[in-house]
């Protein structure tokens with residue numbers, strides 16, 4: 447258990463896997479001078495040696511944080527995954543140890559939207575097959591099958607961060623936007639919602655998917671749905687590989703019903719560069735295949751550096767867990783003139799009452815109290831007016847509450 451209100455320069459930040467310099471700069475700007483940044487992803491043994499004096503840990507996808515490794519982080523306050531995925535971390539174990547984990551789910555939104563827009567232009571002009579031909583010595587200058595995107599209907603399935611961003615830039619190019627989402631969404635610009643997937647498929651000149659991977663989205667586009675698309679329409683998937691029946695798409699392209707496609711994500715993707723990529727779409731000249739690079743740009747990497755570092759600093763400075771992937775989310779106001787006590791505990795009855803009683807017994811006025819529980823863990827933040835002397839035994843008593851996992855307090859900076 448960690449009891450801490452350290453000066454920022456005593457807070458040790460360890461960043462692994464060559465995390466973007468934006469992260470280091472942000473920590474330094476915020477007063478965190480003790481930042482170490484390494485190129486590699488240390489193995490479990492090295493991690494266990496390094497972690498005991500680390501407060502804030504930043505990783506990317508190669509560092510595996512198992513329960514055992516996390517347990518070595520006696521002082522570990524929080525973990526930042528400087529990437530989108532978080533399955534390299536045992537999130538449940540981190541939660542039970544009182545360690546919120548953050549990531550950057552939306553730093554590459556724009557990168558995906560731009561790639562999709564570029565692919566739409568390429569497909570409408572028949573560029574994939576013409577480029578392929580030119581490489582082989584052909585000189586096909588015919589205008590047949592080469593069209594502008596202006597005035598065409600784009601059907602966006604999934605109007606979340608990427609879908610709505612794409613909506614804006616597609617409309618700026620003169621496209622007419624129709625979209626479908628399972629939740630009510632504000633239509634941006636002149637975009638208009640469709641009542642059903644079938645309605646969208648029947649009217650769109652190009653259909654693009656931006657839905658998450660869920661049981662409900664598995665093979666949401668199969669042979670029957672492809673048949674419902676307009677003859678000669680284009681199809682794009684840069685969301686998740688499982689949402690499309692790829693053999694059915696290959697058949698629809700071969701039959702000419704679908705005039706071309708761009709696919710970035712696949713149900714089975716190679717684990718690394720040494721594994722060969724195989725797909726029924728290979729060899730189809732009017733299909734653009736890309737190796738899951740929709741979100742992979744230098745700008746996205748830079749955004750990730752800033753976005754995750756900011757969430758880690760916020761948690762360290764203020765206790766806010768907004769955006770944590772494994773933890774109850776508590777958005778906290780700034781500490782105006784208060785001392786802030788944070789208490790993470792196993793979610794058992796009576797903890798909140800014990801905490802409140804401990805302050806009232808000392809005649810300390812509580813200025814604000816914030817609680818979130820999820821059945822497994824509870825997080826209580828208590829602001830009390832003024833610079834309370836923690837020597838009053840409050841810390842000790844908070845830590846002695848039987849369900850306690852971690853306590854921490856912050857003086858106003």
Ligand code: NAI
Pocket residue numbers: 551552554555558603604605606607608609626627628629656657658659660662663684685686710711738739740741742
């Ligand atoms: P998001 O969560 O902001 O948006 C997803 C939207 O899909 C939500 O509005 C949700 O309500 C909607 N939705 C869910 N089920 C649906 C259904 N059955 N029918 C219609 N709409 C449905 O997610 P974001 O950031 O826009 O990402 C979308 C997808 O793109 C995700 O699958 C993500 O993994 C993927 N992605 C791919 C990248 C790449 O490199 N190719 C990079 C980044 C994200």
